[in-house]
Amino acid sequence: MAEMTRAALNNDWTTARQLLRKYLPLMQANFIESSPMPVKAVLAMMGRIEETYRLPMVQVRRDTRSKLQRIASEAGLIARAAAATAEAQGFFVYENWAAGPHKAVLHRSNCGQCSNGKARPAGHSANHARWHGPYPTLAEARQTVQTLPSVLIRSECKCI
Ligand SMILES: [Zn+2]
Structure with missing residues (x-):
């Protein structure tokens, strides 16, 4: 976000648009289900946090998880192999x-x-x-x- 904003402030719209296009699906993914459940799921896929939730937050649905894995791997946040590992639940x-x-x-x-x-x-x-x-x-x-x-x-x- 900082890089995109900096590029826009510098009138470097090509870079700003590239960054926006790269990360827009990720931004939209924050709201596939109640925020911040999706971002927590993705951070856990990235190995940045342990996937625990406090009510009223719960785990995202299975179909949401698949979508998040695809979006996160397309954004280069997780490797395809990591996506497969995250798929194996339990x-x-x-x-x-x-x-x-x-x-x-x-x-x-x-x-x-x-x-x-x-x-x-x-x-x-x-x-x-x-x-x-x-x-x-x-x-x-x-x-x-x-x-x-x-x-x-x-x-x-x-x-x-
Ligand atoms: Zn083992």
């Missing part, structure tokens, strides 16, 4: 109390080790390991990790 917690101390590990749903909570590392029986989730936000998944009883080790996979 987090899982792996709880294991068979080998070694009772532990809980947080994973993103698209993580290879997690595979949407369906993967089970070899040698671990259902009696000694289980998945919790999916949780829509990282905050909720972390909350679960904190509240699981008798867990001694709490960690997060590098997919987080």
